[in-house]
Amino acid sequence: MTNKNTHSGYPSPFIAWSTLGVLSLAYMFSFIDRQILVLLVEPIKADLQINDTQVSLLTGFAFAITYTVMGIPLGRVADVWSRKYVIVSSVTVWSLLTIASAFTRSFTQLFVTRMGVGFGEAGLTAPAYTIVADLFPPGRLAFAMSVFVLGGAVGSALSLMLGGLVIGFADSLGTVNVPFFGSIAPWRLVLIIAGGTSLLVVVPLLLVPEAKRHHPEHVHPDSSHSAAQPDHMPFKGVLRYMQRKKMFYGLFIAATSFNYLITYGSAVWFPSYFIRVLGWEAATIGITVGLVGFVPLAVGGLFSGWLTDRLFAKGHRDISIRIMMIAGPVLLLLNFVIIYAPLIQIKLMAVALVYFFGAMYAVLTPTAIQLATPSPIRSQVSAIILFIMNLVGLGLGPTVIALVTDYIFRDSMAVGHSIAVVGTAAYLISTAIFLWTLKPFSHQVITIVDEQSRETLVEM
Numbered sequence: 001m002t003n004k005n006t007h008s009g010y011p012s013p014f015i016a017w018s019t020l021g022v023l024s025l026a027y028m029f030s031f032i033d034r035q036i037l038v039l040l041v042e043p044i045k046a047d048l049q050i051n052d053t054q055v056s057l058l059t060g061f062a063f064a065i066t067y068t069v070m071g072i073p074l075g076r077v078a079d080v081w082s083r084k085y086v087i088v089s090s091v092t093v094w095s096l097l098t099i100a101s102a103f104t105r106s107f108t109q110l111f112v113t114r115m116g117v118g119f120g121e122a123g124l125t126a127p128a129y130t131i132v133a134d135l136f137p138p139g140r141l142a143f144a145m146s147v148f149v150l151g152g153a154v155g156s157a158l159s160l161m162l163g164g165l166v167i168g169f170a171d172s173l174g175t176v177n178v179p180f181f182g183s184i185a186p187w188r189l190v191l192i193i194a195g196g197t198s199l200l201v202v203v204p205l206l207l208v209p210e211a212k213r214h215h216p217e218h219v220h221p222d223s224s225h226s227a228a229q230p231d232h233m234p235f236k237g238v239l240r241y242m243q244r245k246k247m248f249y250g251l252f253i254a255a256t257s258f259n260y261l262i263t264y265g266s267a268v269w270f271p272s273y274f275i276r277v278l279g280w281e282a283a284t285i286g287i288t289v290g291l292v293g294f295v296p297l298a299v300g301g302l303f304s305g306w307l308t309d310r311l312f313a314k315g316h317r318d319i320s321i322r323i324m325m326i327a328g329p330v331l332l333l334l335n336f337v338i339i340y341a342p343l344i345q346i347k348l349m350a351v352a353l354v355y356f357f358g359a360m361y362a363v364l365t366p367t368a369i370q371l372a373t374p375s376p377i378r379s380q381v382s383a384i385i386l387f388i389m390n391l392v393g394l395g396l397g398p399t400v401i402a403l404v405t406d407y408i409f410r411d412s413m414a415v416g417h418s419i420a421v422v423g424t425a426a427y428l429i430s431t432a433i434f435l436w437t438l439k440p441f442s443h444q445v446i447t448i449v450d451e452q453s454r455e456t457l458v459e460m
Contacts, residue, residue: 075383094120146305
């Protein structure tokens, strides 16, 4: 019997895990650079003399428009070219634009640089998903994906804690004199440090090898018969393939989009709930939520990956969808606890559990996409799905909650009620659609995994 790791077509454990570690590090810094503005709102408003509407555009639309739109062409490039160099180029672009954000002097300038950050980050997620899927076999993919997603979790927590610390010490620090740059406000210094540090990730990215793509036989997009899949399917072919598999892709995209809507919406407005209703300071929110959520986020992500792999190996091909379907109602109840529980200790316990169960979505969404999609088109399919989910989540989530607050409750203090209303609708709809997704997803995964298994047997 030959060594499975040598002949299965997958790299050695050292290469696989070291590459995964570097990708996770890049993902961590992408979240830091993406979210750092959320808790720097007040000093930015004061420095640039901008209003709340302009702030909402900087923290949402400016990033989301390029991040979502450019994900598809960059996904196409990743499917036909070196995924490693797509990611290296992307990290370089968003790091330099984050640094450039520190030197902006107007809303327009900061808006443009934030668009640039979104453009750069659009080239990381989808290609990284597909690399992870080519580093680990299907039976170990969920846990590997949980490690990758953990990088984003760390980055999200660090952005909250770092932002909170900056706001807390801003008054005592005043302006900071930096060699070659002169006097710089604390929020600008944070952007320079964040962008400069993420730029260093380019070095280990250049050192990891390009992952071998797995090209099992599967159904050709233009035929109902089995045929060898071309290495570089035209983009129209990708769309035709997804259209033929619309019973899975359509339902999956709808379910995850409703989840993203409340996930991104509540992430933006929960800090305002703590400030307006509970009277917290922004610095306290950043530090407290970052500390409370960090461990549950990591444990929830890793646990869901481990559990999914374990049950997948036992033949439960639809387990990733089932876990997400169960997590939805749990998150709905936890949102109510955060908003309506009488004691702050109970609210913070619910926050920790939201991070735990929310991590399951973050891990299992890309896992499900990779398991159900042929290798040659994974980057493009991932980018298309991310385009829709992020457009709904980033573009509409915060706005829908704001509209409910402004035009239904007509009271800024009712922001918690708005989160509860939107969350109830979104989670219930998402859970119902996931239920309908189980059968087509299971069929799709069985087809892809069986073909990949046949390829492995041939190589052995």
